[in-house]
Amino acid sequence: MKDIELNIPTYDDMLAAHVRIAPHIHRTPVLTSSFLNELSGAQLYFKCENFQKAGAFKVRGASNAVFGLSEAEAASGVCTHSSGNHALSLSYAAGRRGIPCNVVMPRTAPQAKKDAVRGYGGIITECEPSTSSREAVFAEVQAATGGDFVHPYNDPRVIAGQGTCSREFMEQTDGLDMVVAPIGGGGMISGTCLTLSTLAPEVQVIAAEPEQADDAYRSFKAGHIIADDAPETVADGLKVPLKDLTWHFVSNHVSDILTASEDEIVEAMKLIWKRMKIVMEPSSAVPLATILKNRDRFAGKRVGLIITGGNVDLDRLPWTKGA
Structure with a gap:
């Protein structure tokens, strides 16, 4: 590209x-x-x-994305896939704004990171620990929720x-x-x-x-x-x-x-x-x-x-x- x-x-x-x-x-x-x-x-x-x-x-980038959304864009919340830190950071930022956050995480992600996501109000869907599984499961979650996709880095x-x-x-x-x-x-x-x-x-x-x-x-x-x-x-x-x-x-x-x-x-x-x-x-x-x-x-x-x-x-x- x-x-x-x-x-x-x-x-x-x-x-x-x-x-x-x-x-x-x-x-x-x-x-x-x-x-x-x-x-x-x-x-x-x-x-x-x-x-x-x-x-x-990662809370820096996640917060910029969440608080840069218009009210209409934020209405359906945000969603992402992440091994942990972006997931919990996006959950934190979404919680601060009062909008839902759905995240796809590998089942092998550290328990401390899963606990933090849930503690900030994020909703977790687990996937296999591969990029292909992560992206396939995420496509299903985004289609179901309609949330704004905040990619972990891209x-x-x-x-x-x-x-x-x-x-x-x-x-x-x-x-x-x-x-x-x-x-x-x-x-x-x-x-x-x-x-x-x-x-x-x-x-x-x-x-x-x-x-x-x-x-x-x-x-x-x-x-x-x-x-x-x-x-x-x-x-x-x-x-x-x-x-x-x-x-x-x-x-x-x-x-x-x-x-x-x-x-x-x-x-x-x-x-x-x-x-x-x-x-x-x-x-x-x-x-x-x-x-x-x-x-x-x-x-x-x-x-x-x-x-x-x-x-x-x-x-x-x-x-x-x-x-």
Whole structure:
């Protein structure tokens, strides 16, 4: 698909989104760790979206989509498919506006995320843990409800909302050389590219991905989208493929995509839990894992990392027996 056919969000869309969602989100803190700085050889800044409303950055994009609807558009509510964080974020935003929210989630999604969706008033329909099943079941749900489809990432409203995170990040730091964020479908990376390409074009945007779900890495190398249907990784939020809108940003603005093994991801997650005393998901640990794996690449640099979410199932931590 040619870029001209896409509804590509602009920097002005991001600015409007930040005003629209301000009453519904937190301006999340940026934390540092002298231990992790020494370990990595870089100056690391962690943008803590695990402290965000609904526990994840996705509430930014979801809120922008929900509160941007006209009264007529909102009448039938909203619907989506999601492995978890977008589902609970959209449920949160819909609840704030007082409209229904129907979500399709894989039956294998973390129980903590399912509980959060229901806690915010979302209605769950389960599917098999594959992209094909997710999209087929969703088509049935949307036909039955008539809700406005808010795609987890391939939606200009969502991307504009996610871009507000990097705007805050740059305001909270005294300049960065690089920003590293996880990549699954590419919503956060796209929002980061959208903002930084205008606000701070000198900052490199680097995506971090699990080796066992490396379709974005392979797409980046091949120059076109390569989609996996059902990859297996501890980083449950990064199992979905790129789509046309997010591919536009990845292919035009991302400097590189780096990958980490399952063991490296879990070890990075443990390091942040132990040293920074903050709860985060495996998906959020992938940036630190790739930095520690490629120390020479980041040595001496000022590096921003986006901790994308903290909705982890505490009864099934990846380093505990039976997880």
